[in-house]
Amino acid sequence: MYLFTRQTRLLGGHGSAGLEWAGQVCGAVQDVTGHEVQLWASVYSPGFGTVSWTAWVEDLAQLESIGDQLSADAGYAALVDKGAAYGDGVVDDALMLPLHGAPDAATEVTYVSTVSAVVTGGDVARSMAAGIAIAEQAEKATGLTTMFVQALTGPYGSVGWLSGYADIAAVQAAQEALAADPGWPAVVDASDGCFAADPASTQQRLWRRLV
Numbered sequence: 001m002y003l004f005t006r007q008t009r010l011l012g013g014h015g016s017a018g019l020e021w022a023g024q025v026c027g028a029v030q031d032v033t034g035h036e037v038q039l040w041a042s043v044y045s046p047g048f049g050t051v052s053w054t055a056w057v058e059d060l061a062q063l064e065s066i067g068d069q070l071s072a073d074a075g076y077a078a079l080v081d082k083g084a085a086y087g088d089g090v091v092d093d094a095l096m097l098p099l100h101g102a103p104d105a106a107t108e109v110t111y112v113s114t115v116s117a118v119v120t121g122g123d124v125a126r127s128m129a130a131g132i133a134i135a136e137q138a139e140k141a142t143g144l145t146t147m148f149v150q151a152l153t154g155p156y157g158s159v160g161w162l163s164g165y166a167d168i169a170a171v172q173a174a175q176e177a178l179a180a181d182p183g184w185p186a187v188v189d190a191s192d193g194c195f196a197a198d199p200a201s202t203q204q205r206l207w208r209r210l211v
Contacts, residue, residue: 022210
């Protein structure tokens with residue numbers, strides 16, 4: 001299973017039109033391909049106005065098929081072109097492979113926290129083990145699934161942690177649980193040297209589901 005995301009940043013001055021357009025894109029993808037796409041907005045985080053379309057696929061052949069169907073649909077192409085009026089013109093795709101954890105279909109997730117990092121060279125095996133250990137400790141402290149993923153595109157060595165929450169109260173409860181967990185600092189400290197000490201590549205964001 002793979003997670004595909006597509007992000008862009010909406011510009012101000014259009015009221016809610018940009019978000020309405022972004023939601024229409026989800027509907028169009030579903031109509032053309034039958035595949036579910038979710039829309040998320042970055043909240044309380046860097047990059048105000050950033051939205052992300054996300055889709056889980058079973059394999060890369062399915063992702064290719066979805067892309068081919070959309071490329072051949074004139075209505076979808078027209079809708080995408082319409083979005084040029086609302087965004088900053090930069091669109092970034094990402095493809096991720098979960099190494100630990102999986103989405104829980106039984107839980108209705110309305111918020112997701114993401115942490116991104118880049119593995120340092122020289123000891124990849126230790127870095128990956130540290131990433132999984134961090135995810136496992138977060139799960140132990142919060143009782144919620146934390147996925148550790150490897151990015152297959154973008155900066156080489158990119159990894160990330162994704163945690164889903166039912167509502168904003170669950171976000172707060174999880175953060176408070178981590179802060180109170182006596183084992184959390186030691187697990188994080190044990191990853192020293194595993195990930196690049198670069199604020200540009202180590203980012204934490206919170207996302208709210210819109211569609």
